[in-house]
Amino acid sequence: xxxxxxxxxxxxTFLLAFSTQSAEMPxxxxxxxxxxxxxVYSLHMKIFYICCAIGVAVFGVxxxxxxxxxKSKGVAPAQFHESTKVELLWTAxxxxxxxxxxxxxxxxxxxxxxxxxxxxxxxxxxxQWKWHYKxxxxxxxxxxxxxxxxxxxxxxxxxxxxxxxxxxxxxxIPTGKKVRFLVTSDDxxxxxxxxxxxxxxxxxxxxxNEAWTKVDYPGIYRGQCAELCGKDHGFMPVVVIAKEQADFxxxxxxxxxTQAAAKEEEQKLLSMNMSKEELMALGEKTYMGYCAACHQPxxxxxPGVFPALKGSxxxxxxxxxxIDIVLNGKTGTAMQAFGKQLxxxxxxxxxxxxxxxxxxxxxxxVQAADIAKAQKP
Amino acid sequence: xxxxxxDPHAHAEHEHHHGxxxxxxxxxxxxxxxxxxxxxxxxxxxxxxxxxxxxxxxRAELFxxxxxxxxxxxxxxxxxxxxxxxxxxxxxxxxxxxxNWLIPMMIGAPDMALPRMNNxxxxxxxxxxxILLLSLFMEGGGPSFGWxxxxxxxxxxxxxxxxxxxxxxxxxxxxxxxxxxNVIVTIMNLRAPGMTYMKMPLFVxxxxxxxxxxxxxxxxxxxAVTMVLTDKYFGTSFFDAxxxxxxxxxQHIFWFFGHPEVYIMILPAFGIxxxxxxxxxxxxxxxxxxxxxxxxxxxxxxFLVWAHHMFTTGMPVxxxxxxxxxxxxxxxxxxxxxxxxxxxxxxxxxxFEVPMMxxxxxxxxxxxxxxxxxxxxxxxxxFQYHDTYFVVAHFHYVLVTGAIFSIMxxxxxxxxxxxxxxxxxxxxxxxxxxxxxxxxxxxxxxHFVGLAGMPRRIPDYALQFADFNALISIGGFAFGLSQLLFxxxxxxxxxxxxxxxxQVWEGAEGxxxxxxxxxxxxxxxTPPEIK
Numbered sequence: 001x002x003x004x005x006x007x008x009x010x011x012x013t014f015l016l017a018f019s020t021q022s023a024e025m026p027x028x029x030x031x032x033x034x035x036x037x038x039x040v041y042s043l044h045m046k047i048f049y050i051c052c053a054i055g056v057a058v059f060g061v062x063x064x065x066x067x068x069x070x071k072s073k074g075v076a077p078a079q080f081h082e083s084t085k086v087e088l089l090w091t092a093x094x095x096x097x098x099x100x101x102x103x104x105x106x107x108x109x110x111x112x113x114x115x116x117x118x119x120x121x122x123x124x125x126x127x128q129w130k131w132h133y134k135x136x137x138x139x140x141x142x143x144x145x146x147x148x149x150x151x152x153x154x155x156x157x158x159x160x161x162x163x164x165x166x167x168x169x170x171x172x173i174p175t176g177k178k179v180r181f182l183v184t185s186d187d188x189x190x191x192x193x194x195x196x197x198x199x200x201x202x203x204x205x206x207x208x209n210e211a212w213t214k215v216d217y218p219g220i221y222r223g224q225c226a227e228l229c230g231k232d233h234g235f236m237p238v239v240v241i242a243k244e245q246a247d248f249x250x251x252x253x254x255x256x257x258t259q260a261a262a263k264e265e266e267q268k269l270l271s272m273n274m275s276k277e278e279l280m281a282l283g284e285k286t287y288m289g290y291c292a293a294c295h296q297p298x299x300x301x302x303p304g305v306f307p308a309l310k311g312s313x314x315x316x317x318x319x320x321x322x323i324d325i326v327l328n329g330k331t332g333t334a335m336q337a338f339g340k341q342l343x344x345x346x347x348x349x350x351x352x353x354x355x356x357x358x359x360x361x362x363x364x365x366v367q368a369a370d371i372a373k374a375q376k377p
Numbered sequence: 378x379x380x381x382x383x384d385p386h387a388h389a390e391h392e393h394h395h396g397x398x399x400x401x402x403x404x405x406x407x408x409x410x411x412x413x414x415x416x417x418x419x420x421x422x423x424x425x426x427x428x429x430x431x432x433x434x435x436r437a438e439l440f441x442x443x444x445x446x447x448x449x450x451x452x453x454x455x456x457x458x459x460x461x462x463x464x465x466x467x468x469x470x471x472x473x474x475x476x477n478w479l480i481p482m483m484i485g486a487p488d489m490a491l492p493r494m495n496n497x498x499x500x501x502x503x504x505x506x507x508i509l510l511l512s513l514f515m516e517g518g519g520p521s522f523g524w525x526x527x528x529x530x531x532x533x534x535x536x537x538x539x540x541x542x543x544x545x546x547x548x549x550x551x552x553x554x555x556x557x558x559n560v561i562v563t564i565m566n567l568r569a570p571g572m573t574y575m576k577m578p579l580f581v582x583x584x585x586x587x588x589x590x591x592x593x594x595x596x597x598x599x600x601a602v603t604m605v606l607t608d609k610y611f612g613t614s615f616f617d618a619x620x621x622x623x624x625x626x627x628q629h630i631f632w633f634f635g636h637p638e639v640y641i642m643i644l645p646a647f648g649i650x651x652x653x654x655x656x657x658x659x660x661x662x663x664x665x666x667x668x669x670x671x672x673x674x675x676x677x678x679x680f681l682v683w684a685h686h687m688f689t690t691g692m693p694v695x696x697x698x699x700x701x702x703x704x705x706x707x708x709x710x711x712x713x714x715x716x717x718x719x720x721x722x723x724x725x726x727x728x729f730e731v732p733m734m735x736x737x738x739x740x741x742x743x744x745x746x747x748x749x750x751x752x753x754x755x756x757x758x759x760f761q762y763h764d765t766y767f768v769v770a771h772f773h774y775v776l777v778t779g780a781i782f783s784i785m786x787x788x789x790x791x792x793x794x795x796x797x798x799x800x801x802x803x804x805x806x807x808x809x810x811x812x813x814x815x816x817x818x819x820x821x822x823x824h825f826v827g828l829a830g831m832p833r834r835i836p837d838y839a840l841q842f843a844d845f846n847a848l849i850s851i852g853g854f855a856f857g858l859s860q861l862l863f864x865x866x867x868x869x870x871x872x873x874x875x876x877x878x879x880q881v882w883e884g885a886e887g888x889x890x891x892x893x894x895x896x897x898x899x900x901x902x903t904p905p906e907i908k
Contacts, residue, residue: 025841029761029828036757044758051748059741062719066737071659071726078724081661090716091709098705101755106698108757113694128534153837155443163442165839183691188530189624191689191764195830200760202690204625205529206618209691226689226764226832228523230530231449234835302450304517304536334534 030195033217033242037198039108047101054097112198115210118180120173126183126190126203126225127336129232129293133171136182140255143341144169145289146235150297153235165222170239174248175215183209186336191227194240200226215242230334231305232293262343269345270369276352279365283353286346291354294334299358306334310358319364323351323374339375344368397898405500408492410477411896415795416499417474418788422864424466424506425781429857431459436853439846444837452836453521454513460524464642465549466506468776471784472645473498473556476584478795480560482889482896483578485569485905490562498555505548512538512545523834525635528616528627532608539609543602550595557591560584569888571907575666578887580648582669586676587644590637593680597634601627625690632683640679643775644672646743646783647714650736652887653790654718657733658725659884664717671710671717678707688759697756704754708747715744730882731805735786738813739779746774749824764834767827773820785812785863792867793881797895798874804866811859818852 031041069075121136134141147166151157160166173179183192185203193200197213215221223238243251274282288297295301299310309315314322326347329337338347345368355362397403397412407413434455438446447455477495481488489495513519517536520526531539564585568577577585604627607613614620616627647668655662662668684692684700692700718740727733749771753759762768792800822845827833831842838846877894892900 025825025829025845027825027829029758030830040757040761043755044752044761047752047755047758051751055744055748058715058719058744062722062737062740065719065722065725066727066729069658069722069725069727071728075724075726077659077726079660080724081663081665081721082667086720087664087667087713091713094709094712098708102702102705105701105755105757109697109701110694112757112760113697153444155445159442159840161840163840164837188534189527193764193832195761198757198761200689200763204618204690207623207625207691223830224832224835228453228527228530228764228834230534231453231521233453234449234832234837302517304515305450332533 032196032198033215033219033221034197034213035216036108036112036213037196039104039111040198043105043108046104050097050101112211115180115212117178118212119177121180121182122171122173123182123184124171124192124203125186126192126229126236127186128188128230128334129225129236131167131171131190131192131236131238132186132341135252138252138256140252140259142169142259144171144239146237148235150288162222164235165224165237165239167237167239170220170241172241172243172248172251173213173215174245175218175242176245178212178214181211181213183211187334188229189227190225190229190236192223192238193226194221194223194238196221196223197240202227218242218244218247231302235293266343266345266368270372273367274345274349276356276365279349279352280356281349282346283349283351284357286342286350287353287357290338290342291350299354299360309354310360315354315360316362319351319355319366320374322355323347323366323371326351327371327375344371344375347371406496408488408496409898410481410489410492410495411795411898413489413495413499414474414476414478417470417477420499420502421467421471421474421784422867424462424470426860427510428459428462428467429860431455431462432853433857435459436850438836439838440850441847442838442840442843447836449836450518450521453523453834454518456834457520457523457526458509458513461509461520461546462506463776464524464638465546465553466502468642468780468784469553470502472584472587472642472780473553475580475645475649475784475787475791476556476560479791479889480563480581480584481567482892482900483581483887484564484567484572485888485901485907486563486567487899487902489559490567491559494555495559498552498559501548501552505545505552508541508545508548512541515541525631526602526605527631528605528608528624531605532616535609540606543606546602547599550599553591554595557588557595560588561592564588569901569904569907575669576907578648579651579662579665579668579672580645583644583646583648583651583672586672587641590641590644590676590679594634594637594641597630598638601630601634604630625687628687628690629684632686633680635686636683637676637679639772639775640675642780643743644676646739646780647672649783649787649790650718650739653732653736653786654721654740656790656882656884656886657730657736658722658727660721660725662717663720663723664713667713668717671713674710675707678703678710682707685754685756685759688756689763701754701756705751708751708754711747715740715747728883730789730802731800731809732786732790734806734809734813735782735789738809739782739786742774742778742782742816746771746779749774762827764832765827766823766831766833769833770820770823770827773823777820778816782812788863788867790882791889792870793877794889794894794896796871796874797877797893798870799877799881800866800870800874804862804869808859808862808866811862812856815852815855815859819849819856820852822849822852 029041029044031038123134123136125132131144144167147168148164152159183201183203185205187205190203191200192203199211199213201209201211219242221240225233225236294306295309301308327339329335348366348368348371351366355364438452515538519538520542522531522535564581604615608615614622616622616624651662651668681703682700685704688697753762789805826842826845831838879893880890881894888905
């Protein structure tokens with residue numbers, strides 16, 4: 001006995017040593033911040049309590065039997081082996097319980113699937129390994145990427161509070177409004193999940209799914225991709241900021257203005273040349289954000305999965321093909337079309353970077369104007 | 378069958394027909410159901426350790442947040458191949474091994490009906506799994522798209538190991554189908570006179586129904602992998618919207634196989650538990666007929682619930698309702714089974730040898746897996762549970778503490794019959810208690826981690842999940858180590874031990890307990906009388 005308790009204590013101390021490093025984890029499903037998420041939570045608790053009650057009854061009888069009906073107590077075994085009455089009872093009773101459970105579940109489900117009369121519509125597109133948000137009623141769209149620094153993932157820096165659950169540009173939605181999500185994908189299947197809204201919808205390439213939410217409280221809500229989507233499936237979080245209507249209006253107006261200005265700026269840049277230093281700096285930043293997940297920060301790729309850029313024929317010689325594949329992607333492979341994801345100067349910079357980094361040293365400089373030229377069919 | 382003779386003197390004169398051959402040839406050329414059963418069981422045990430080693434890699438990486446041991450790409454290969462190995466390499470062959478050993482002895486048949494096919498269906502398996510395992514050493518690694526190989530991750534976005542994966546799944550499928558045909562033909566044709574269907578032991582019944590499930594769905598799996606192959610290499614677009622296909626079609630086909638498949642992995646377990654509980658309660662099984670009907674209803678319902686794996690794919694609401702109701706219905710026959718086992722124990726005279734301990738643990742822990750299954754059936758709640766660790770907890774409760782525990786129970790129960798020696802009870806109890814505690818430390822906290830929002834199949838996670846993952850990993854390593862006790866016990870039991878009687882267990886009933894222990898190489902060469 002002493003030995004056992006000693007073991008227990010040492011295990012406990014061992015575990016406590018771990019627990020100091022991290023945040024508190026809730027032990028149950030979140031109640032969330034929408035009417036629907038609260039209904040889902042209450043369904044979850046209902047079915048859980050039903051299971052507990054059945055478990056206590058069944059295991060109770062079983063353990064009673066184990067304690068009292070054992071050979072060592074000198075009992076003689078009974079020989080009964082059927083009873084139509086009892087068997088009918090324990091077939092019928094579960095059916096009744098299940099029907100009682102199915103009624104509220106059906107009601108909630110029908111409400112969840114009613115995406116009509118939405119106030120705001122947002123197109124969500126998943127791709128390896130980021131989310132793209134497009135407000136259908138405004139000229140606002142952008143990509144949302146993991147913001148956790150690589151060094152934290154590689155254990156070279158202390159992990160931040162929202163490790164792996166932080167993005168560069170969160171989705172912003174208004175509170176108190178019915179927000180409809182159209183969910184799709186550019187490549188493999190992803191799944192957009194925010195636990196606080198009880199919304200999880202698969203993003204299927206070539207098809208559009210619908211979901212909706214109406215958030216009651218302003219706040220920051222975090223989720224993750226829920227469907228295995230390749231190597232960095234664990235690294236494509238979802239962050240949603242819910243703002244009061246007035247704040248949202250202000251945000252979206254400002255965002256629309258910024259995006260319009262950026263487009264104008266881009267046109268102006270076409271007539272300007274960036275220096276090699278500028279190109280390489282912007283190129284490295286863009287490469288690390290968009291390219292390094294597959295081609296790796298070293299440009300070595302992953303043999304047999306993602307091709308190397310370092311020393312590759314395309315990055316050393318064939319410049320038009322290099323620009324083309326970055327702009328338009330390569331069908332039938334994981335190489336995406338970055339023409340619609342990045343600005344002209346970013347593409348110019350990243351191509352320049354790939355042709356000069358890791359001893360590629362071609363000396364080629366590519367400018368935004370070159371990309372614009374290649375873009376025209 | 379032509380060598381079977383009713384003249385007892387002829388037996389003695391043709392002894393060379395009856396003993397096993399010597400050396401490797403015995404195992405390569407064997408058509409004896411006991412030899413083939415042994416081969417299947419040893420193969421399954423080997424695969425259990427290989428798949429288990431992969432689980433150890435997964436748990437080591439997840440021991441702490443951050444990437445420290447393996448790269449995400451390799452992590453995905455581990456989760457994928459762990460799943461494939463455990464499902465097709467460990468659980469299914471173990472049940473086929475038990476079927477081979479036990480069905481002929483339980484129905485009073487001299488062997489399986491198609492002994493040469495039996496040899497073949499075993500011997501292609503090592504090739505299938507060699508191909509699968511060797512693909513891990515290809516450039517870019519082995520399959521990394523999950524054991525469910527959803528398109529287009531497994532088509533456009535996979536590497537060339539996919540071709541090997543497809544080929545190996547085809548071989549596994551052929552093996553399973555041949556095994557199933559053999560079981561059905563044996564049961565239909567070789568029952569001893571007087572052994573009517575409703576007198577068959579439940580293990581025979583559950584396997585009979587399982588074999589039909591296998592024949593129904595393994596070709597569907599073969600179709601699915603073939604479509605993946607042609608989509609990837611031959612320009613078809615079954616699962617590619619750009620060519621008029623649909624990636625969700627893949628999931629419908631896969632789960633039309635996949636859901637009956639999970640019952641393939643649990644129905645034989647029901648048969649085992651239905652054999653063990655009456656023996657150690659010294660009381661006949663309660664509700665034999667309702668057990669048979671419940672098994673058949675579960676099998677039929679299993680074809681009507683596949684889309685409950687796909688509630689988040691964007692199905693029409695009426696389809697979601699249909700699959701929710703059908704799934705909830707499965708709780709009824711499953712409940713009947715659990716109630717029957719408990720009623721069998723009621724007012725029995727129980728003892729608690731290792732097979733009974735595993736059977737009791739099965740009943741409690743499998744039921745917990747059933748409860749979480751019922752929770753998962755509730756579609757709105759499933760939106761929250763789906764693809765989280767809650768699901769991982771659920772299917773490991775039904776597959777590890779369900780299927781694997783039943784296989785362990787079966788091994789302990791019939792080992793004396795197979796080897797002629799009693800196993801070491803103390804060592805067995807140690808194995809049981811270590812497994813029981815560690816398996817719950819391993820899988821129970823996964824419920825909480827999942828409810829708190831941790832997705833499955835991720836190599837790294839948010840900090841809030843750290844404590845529980847460390848605990849889960851400790852449980853995992855302990856469970857893995859505990860299984861070494863089982864190997865030691867089996868080796869010890871084969872080498873020697875207390876001589877086992879023919880009946881072995883005081884309360885055991887059935888034909889296999891009427892023949893000597895160890896079971897002679899040929900048994901029931903003349904059919905027994907069934908009263």
